[in-house]
Amino acid sequence: MVRSARALLTILGFAALAIALSSCDVGGLSPIFPTPVSPNGQGIYNTYIGISVAAFIVFVGVEAALLWVVLRYRRTVQPLGYVPPQVHGHTGLEIGWTLAPLALVLFIAGYSFVELQHDFQPISNEQMLVVVSGHQFGWDYDYGNGVVVHQEGSLTAEVTPFVVPTKTLVKLQFRGTDVIHSWWVPAISGKTDAVPGYDNFSWLKIDKTGRWRGECAELCGSGHASMQIIVQAMDQSDYDAWVSKQKSTSPAVSPSASPSPSQ
Numbered sequence: 001m002v003r004s005a006r007a008l009l010t011i012l013g014f015a016a017l018a019i020a021l022s023s024c025d026v027g028g029l030s031p032i033f034p035t036p037v038s039p040n041g042q043g044i045y046n047t048y049i050g051i052s053v054a055a056f057i058v059f060v061g062v063e064a065a066l067l068w069v070v071l072r073y074r075r076t077v078q079p080l081g082y083v084p085p086q087v088h089g090h091t092g093l094e095i096g097w098t099l100a101p102l103a104l105v106l107f108i109a110g111y112s113f114v115e116l117q118h119d120f121q122p123i124s125n126e127q128m129l130v131v132v133s134g135h136q137f138g139w140d141y142d143y144g145n146g147v148v149v150h151q152e153g154s155l156t157a158e159v160t161p162f163v164v165p166t167k168t169l170v171k172l173q174f175r176g177t178d179v180i181h182s183w184w185v186p187a188i189s190g191k192t193d194a195v196p197g198y199d200n201f202s203w204l205k206i207d208k209t210g211r212w213r214g215e216c217a218e219l220c221g222s223g224h225a226s227m228q229i230i231v232q233a234m235d236q237s238d239y240d241a242w243v244s245k246q247k248s249t250s251p252a253v254s255p256s257a258s259p260s261p262s263q
């Protein structure tokens with residue numbers, strides 16, 4: 001009776017936790033992995049799913065073995081004074097349960113390492129380079145053609161999007177101007193640290209138009225929460241129009257040739 005009450009309480013507890021988690025929306029990023037839109041985001045997604053499946057199989061196997069031993073060999077079904085077979089020091093078992101987890105962990109390490117090399121090395125076949133600088137508190141995107149996007153904004157304010165053309169391999173070069181920040185847009189790429197004095201690299205290639213959210217993933221000071229990120233992918237023609245609009249409105253690119261009207 002006590003046992004079934006305990007089991008019921010456990011089930012109710014898990015159910016409450018599941019309901020609480022499913023309804024929690026604090027306005028941040030979704031706790032569920034978004035649909036990847038860049039090949040590196042897809043690679044990270046596949047790695048995540050692959051490791052999760054292996055972890056789930058191990059979890060179910062271990063729990064099943066545990067339950068089987070607990071139920072099959074429980075004291076009430078054994079004769080009085082029963083002592084189970086002793087396997088302490090069994091060489092085969094010792095080697096088996098050392099090597100199997102080791103092999104699994106080494107496989108996960110190797111698989112992840114290859115994926116990370118693919119995502120965070122400076123590529124050389126890019127069609128476009130953008131230098132992304134993190135500062136307290138915002139991001140600057142330097143396109144190298146005079147266009148610089150300043151991105152600052154909180155969850156409640158409008159965030160200026162970092163605009164990229166679709167179907168274009170964009171190399172991203174990250175740097176920090178004060179402290180360490182981390183550029184993270186889950187649907188596009190993994191977290192990439194923007195470090196003062198040291199450049200990190202990633203890339204993106206988005207085939208469809210749309211907007212994706214991200215945020216700074218490294219606690220960098222009191223305005224950390226305002227380092228929201230929006231990446232917007234536009235068709236090439238829309239992108240070209242956007243670039244010329246930026247150039248015409250940016251004082252750094254086209255300084256006014258006419259004298260100032262005010263003296």
Ligand SMILES: [Cu+2]
Pocket residue numbers: 134180181182216217218219220224227
């Ligand atoms: Cu930051």
